[in-house]
Structures are given as structure tokens and as C-alpha cells.
Amino acid sequence: MYEPLAERLRPHSLDDYIGQRHLVGEGAVLRRMIESGNVSSFIMWGPPGVGKTTLARIVAEQTQVPFYTLSAVTSGVKEVREVLDRCRADASSMFTHGRPILFIDEIHRFNKSQQDSLLGAVENGTVTLIGATTENPSFEVIRPLLSRAQVYVLKPLEDSDLLVLLDRAIKTDSIFKDREVRIEQTDALLRFAAGDARKLLNILDLIYQSLGPTEPMVINNDIVTSRLQENPVAFDKGGEMHYDIISAFIKSVRGSDPDAAVYWLARMIAGGEDPKFIARRLCISAAEDIGLANPNALLLANATFDIINKIGWPEGRIPLSECAIYLATSPKSNSAYLAIDKALALVKQTGNAPVPLHLRNAPTALMSELGYGADYHYPHDYPGHFVKQQYMPDELHHPRLWEPQDTPAEARLADRMKVLWQRDGD
DSSP states (O other): OOOOHHHHTOOSSGGGOOSOHHHHSTTOHHHHHHHHTOOOOEEEEOOTTSSHHHHHHHHHHHHTOOEEEEETTTOOHHHHHHHHHHHHHHHHOTTOOSOOEEEEETGGGSOHHHHHHHHHHHHTTSOEEEEEESSOHHHHSOHHHHTTSEEEEOOOOOHHHHHHHHHHHHHHOGGGTTSOEEEOOOHHHHHHHTTOHHHHHHHHHHHHHTSOTTOOEEEOHHHHHHHHOSOOOOOOTTSHHHHHHHHHHHHHHHTTOHHHHHHHHHHHHHTTOOHHHHHHHHHHHIIIIIGGGOTHHHHHHHHHHHHHHHHOTTTTHHHHHHHHHHHHHSOOOOHHHHHHHHHHHHHHHHOOOOOOGGGSOOOSHHHHHTTTTTTOOOGGGSGGGOOOOOOSOGGGOOOOOOOOOSSHHHHHHHHHHHHHHOOTTO
């Protein structure tokens, strides 16, 4: 049976392990833990192909303890309990040195009950848990389990790491020994690999398998590109990258950078993000970040959300781009956002202050007799459609909640309020 190149080159010791020097370099935390033989439970969080599974296997090999592995994709509570029973038997055996290691790949795919089933064994020391996940553990792993396992972040491999891996593959793997190999360019190879060791080795495998029996293996930008055709965009609609990219998108709009806004929009579109999700976030940004500085922004964002539902995809990318650019280039104000938060804080502090009598509704004769609605002045009966009267509860003394900001539109609103209310110091 053919074994993929990535599996054939999987390292078996820290000395052969490539990348993650912040964790396994000289004096780093995981190296010290492994070399001491005193391994505590931990979860590795990082993108695919950066060495999570390999590192777990190296831990088991170098500590020489029983090693069990489960995939959260195919295992349920029953399989977890069976493995834990075997771990308990190993832990109580006089022939076992050290606690068994249970490695769970894609641990974020375990539901709450499956994760709960691990807690007791981890807490009482029956097993050392090593988890691997491509998703943010703070979103996907239950808090009690997180408190019992340290989280270590694995990074995409640097280009220098990938070049070391490329050199090792060409010089040590058996399939290249009897074939001429010429490495002319590596830009496309590194770009397509994008920090993923497995992807780089799979590309080499793909190029090798496309060769004739005696044809030399040449690696350059044209050959790599022609074999792969296109670079699938990395995007996870339900995970960490989803939140990071939408955050970058909204912050680019808020920061008045239309080029960055359109770039992050393109990343989401290419990654298959739901266009209605993008449109909803633009509506929020229009109200929160632009607000009264340009009220038309909210109208356009709402129209964008509406038209997305009417015209569908891929044409919907155009109004999304128009809206993102318009919002990014609009003047900014968060005064409405600050005002409602200040008002909510005031309500929480002062409780249910009664509505002044003159502002109350009086649908019955009894309410009218009790003074409900009495002395209310109807603004449209007065010049300029305005008359001074109290609108806040009596005990609040009309605190300032809306603070106009220094945009032309809000300056006009502030001037109008100053004239109407003749407020000093406004």
C-alpha cells in the first residue's frame, strides 16, 4: 500500500522536529516537559499541517508510556469510556512507568457530554490528556477541561522551516534517490503550502506522481502552479479565522481604510462566508461607527442587506463592495453608541424612575382626573415646533447622555439643540 510522503517523513524525535521553536526549542516549555518525563495535560491549538499529531507521538515515544489515540470525528462517549478503562488498567499496572497518554485529535468536535466524560480521568491523574484542535479552544472546549489542561499555540511554519523540510525530503526519501531533482524556484511552492508542512509534501508527491519513469523532477513556479491550478483560500466559517477576518473587516471600515475593507471582504467571499452575515455586520457598523456623522450610511447598509436577498450570488458581491467602500470613506461618529450605553448604565443605577405626570397617557377619565397628561405642551402648537418642557424623570435632573462629536453633521445638530434649549457650555 502506498504511504504518503508526509507520513514517511514524520519525525520521531524533537531533534528531527521542524518548527515551533517557541515550544520545543532549547529551554522551551514543551521540550523541558518532555525531557523531564513529567508531562501534564495540554491542548495544542494551531492550523493544519504544523505538527500537532507529530508532537503528540514524539511525547509518547520519548516518555515511553502507553499511548492511546482517538479521533473526535469518529469516536463517541462509548469509545472514550473504553479507552479510559484501558488507561486505568495501565495506570494500576506495576509494569507501567508513568501515566498513559490519551491523544484526541480534533478535540473541538467533541460535544459537551463527550468532553465531560474526560474530566474525572484527567483530574485524578488516570491519564495525561493531549488534545489537538484547529479551532479556538476558548470557543470549543468546555471551561472545566480548559482549567485542567494548558493551551499551547502552534504557528504556521515559516518559509525557512519549509525549505528545511523540502531539503530533507529530497535528500532522504527513497523515491528521490534514483531520480534527478532540480529545484529552480520555490516561491509558488511556499505560497501554496502557506505554512503547512503536510501541504508542501503533498505538492511534492503530486509533482512526482505526474512524472514519467525517467523524467527529471523539476520544481519551479510554473510547474507547481500548473499542477495545482489554484490556491484554495484558507477560511473556517465557524471558527477562529471567521472571527478574526470579520474583525479585521469591521476595524478597516471603522479606520477609514477602503482598500483594506475590500481586501477582507474578498477574503470572506473567496472563503464562502454567508453574504447575509457580512451585510448584517455592515448594518451594525453603519449605526455604531458612522451614526449621526452620516445617517445615510445606515440607509445604504440596510438597502445592501435587502438587495443581497433579492439578487443573490455572485452579483451580491458588488453591492457589498459598494457599501463597504461607502462606509469606510464616510465620516465617523460613535455618539449614538455611547449615548445608549450611558443611558443603560443610568437606568441600571437609578432603577424605575416614575414617568412625569404630564408625559403619561390618559386613555380613561379616571387617569385624566388623576392628572395624567395634564400640562403637556404639544410642540407643534408652538413656533418652530418646539416648546421647553421637562421630559426626564423628576429626580434625574436631565443628565447629558448624547455628546455630539466633531463632525459637520453633528455640529449642526448640536447648534440646533443649543439654540432650542439655550444650554450654557454646549
